[in-house]
Amino acid sequence: MGYALKSVKLNRTKILRLLKKYPNRRIYDTKTSQFVTLSDIREMVNERQDIRIVHSKTGNDLTRSVLMQVITDMEAEGHESLLTNRVLEELIRFYGDKMVSVMSPHLEQMILQSLAVQDQIREQFTKAFNQPYPTPDEAIKYMMDQYQELTGQIPPFGKPSGSD
Numbered sequence: 001m002g003y004a005l006k007s008v009k010l011n012r013t014k015i016l017r018l019l020k021k022y023p024n025r026r027i028y029d030t031k032t033s034q035f036v037t038l039s040d041i042r043e044m045v046n047e048r049q050d051i052r053i054v055h056s057k058t059g060n061d062l063t064r065s066v067l068m069q070v071i072t073d074m075e076a077e078g079h080e081s082l083l084t085n086r087v088l089e090e091l092i093r094f095y096g097d098k099m100v101s102v103m104s105p106h107l108e109q110m111i112l113q114s115l116a117v118q119d120q121i122r123e124q125f126t127k128a129f130n131q132p133y134p135t136p137d138e139a140i141k142y143m144m145d146q147y148q149e150l151t152g153q154i155p156p157f158g159k160p161s162g163s164d
Helices: 038-046 063-076 085-094 100-130 136-151
Strands: 007-010 014-021 027-029 034-036 050-055
Touching: 027 038, 038 050, 038 063, 050 063
Parallel strands: 014 050
Antiparallel strands: 007 014, 014 027, 027 034
């Protein structure tokens, strides 16, 4: 299958980072030639790096299993659980159902859409709260300038103090 490759090109832009899990439970990063921890893997995921974790001897894909370990560790560290017991129970029930092949891509798309909306909201908040706010005098002058531009008249309440 080509697991000896250190990386695999994805969609011409992303490189898949290959990690190997050894029987002693240690995970080896073929890119940096170092062993990594679950915390390191979490950082890779947060940096949006595409990773694949394979068993060092068999080449079996262990990515999902290790990612679930990362989630479990995060919850053990006190992070709020995203997957409630109810959600986990429903997911377990789906595994025996014929709808799993339909629901899996649907759930993935719903989560990706939700994340895209969150990114947009974060961006809007960042723009809104990082802009320098005008002083009251600057705001009044701006509003009066806009009034004059729209109506062609000098505002009836005159010019703000401090402007000439």
